[in-house]
Amino acid sequence: xxxxxxxxxxxxxxxxxxxxxxxxxxxxxxxxxxxxxxxxxxxxxxxxxxxxxxxxxxxxxxxxxxxxxxxxxxxxxxxxxxxxxxxxxxxxxxxxxxxxxxxxxxxxxxxxxxxxxxxxxxxxxxxxxxxxxxxxxxxxxxxxxxxxxxxxxxxxxxxxxxxxxxxxxxxxxxxxxxxxxxxxxxxxxxxxxxxxxxxxxxxxxxxxxxxxxxxxxxxxxxxxxxxxxxxxxxxxxxxxxxxxxxxxxxxxxxxxxxxxxxxxxxxxxxxxxxxxxxxxxxxxxxxxxxxxxxxxxxxxxxxxxxxxxxxxxxxxxxxxx
Ligand code: DP6
Numbered sequence: 001x002x003x004x005x006x007x008x009x010x011x012x013x014x015x016x017x018x019x020x021x022x023x024x025x026x027x028x029x030x031x032x033x034x035x036x037x038x039x040x041x042x043x044x045x046x047x048x049x050x051x052x053x054x055x056x057x058x059x060x061x062x063x064x065x066x067x068x069x070x071x072x073x074x075x076x077x078x079x080x081x082x083x084x085x086x087x088x089x090x091x092x093x094x095x096x097x098x099x100x101x102x103x104x105x106x107x108x109x110x111x112x113x114x115x116x117x118x119x120x121x122x123x124x125x126x127x128x129x130x131x132x133x134x135x136x137x138x139x140x141x142x143x144x145x146x147x148x149x150x151x152x153x154x155x156x157x158x159x160x161x162x163x164x165x166x167x168x169x170x171x172x173x174x175x176x177x178x179x180x181x182x183x184x185x186x187x188x189x190x191x192x193x194x195x196x197x198x199x200x201x202x203x204x205x206x207x208x209x210x211x212x213x214x215x216x217x218x219x220x221x222x223x224x225x226x227x228x229x230x231x232x233x234x235x236x237x238x239x240x241x242x243x244x245x246x247x248x249x250x251x252x253x254x255x256x257x258x259x260x261x262x263x264x265x266x267x268x269x270x271x272x273x274x275x276x277x278x279x280x281x282x283x284x285x286x287x288x289x290x291x292x293x294x295x296x297x298x299x300x301x302x303x304x305x306x307x308x309x310x311x312x313x314x315x316x317x318x319x320x321x
């Protein structure tokens with residue numbers, strides 16, 4: 001019986017991944033940049049044993065069906081690499097409050113890649129782990145390296161991996177995640193990526209990516225908050241423009257989401273270092289200089305439609321526990 005436990009942080013994309021050039025291998029249509037979130041993590045234990053099939057327990061509840069299949073697909077890759085055939089017991093917990101619409105496949109598949117490869121006796125490099133995590137969930141490739149991370153498009157499976165561009169201590173940023181209640185069930189990212197190409201705006205967004213990556217990377221390296229603010233809002237708006245103009249259309253924003261956009265831009269215009277970005281949901285990630293996190297959290301809590309605010313700093317790499 002071989003067991004291993006690993007922990008990985010979630011991440012928030014500054015330049016978004018939306019659409020794949022190869023859905024099976026999860027090779028993205030464009031490169032992306034993110035920051036790990038130290039407050040939001042998943043801890044996963046994988047035990048290869050003599051059971052008849054793989055099993056999965058998340059936050060003390062047994063998971064079957066599609067959720068388990070997705071985990072088994074990654075375990076199959078690991079079994080193939082390690083040349084073993086044992087089934088595995090996977091138990092996972094995350095520290096995000098339930099029912100907030102925060103379900104991070106990034107933290108989950110990064111922790112699973114690290115725990116399962118170790119439990120199988122493999123010692124993968126950071127690039128190898130990032131590549132494996134990517135196969136479970138694209139954004140998980142970015143939760144393997146530390147701090148501020150760029151996921152390179154690469155030319156194929158081998159070099160399509162994420163690398164750290166700066167450690168967490170490089171720039172003391174915070175993410176104040178404003179939870180905006182979404183009543184209806186949203187389309188998950190995997191289905192969303194498959195629709196990206198149906199929007200006539202996707203080609204233009206993809207063609208422009210190198211420009212946005214350059215601006216974002218250099219804003220991070222120079223710690224230029226104003227430049228970072230402008231590019232992340234622009235990039236988030238571009239991705240949501242593609243989503244809204246896909247067929248069928250995806251509209252993730254709620255009234256509360258848009259209310260926060262206006263508030264954040266007003267706050268910035270009057271001198272506060274804050275900027276918004278939104279993933280495939282209604283919640284708004286408000287990025288700010290860490291010394292402004294308390295004030296930003298307080299202001300967000302006063303806005304209509306905001307039910308909670310979670311605050312995270314810049315997180316490190318995925319690690320064994
Ligand atoms: C909008 O990585 O969740 O958050 O590979 O299908 O699991 P799958 O998709 P996922 O997509 C993330 C989309 C996004 C933008 C981003 O994180 O870059």
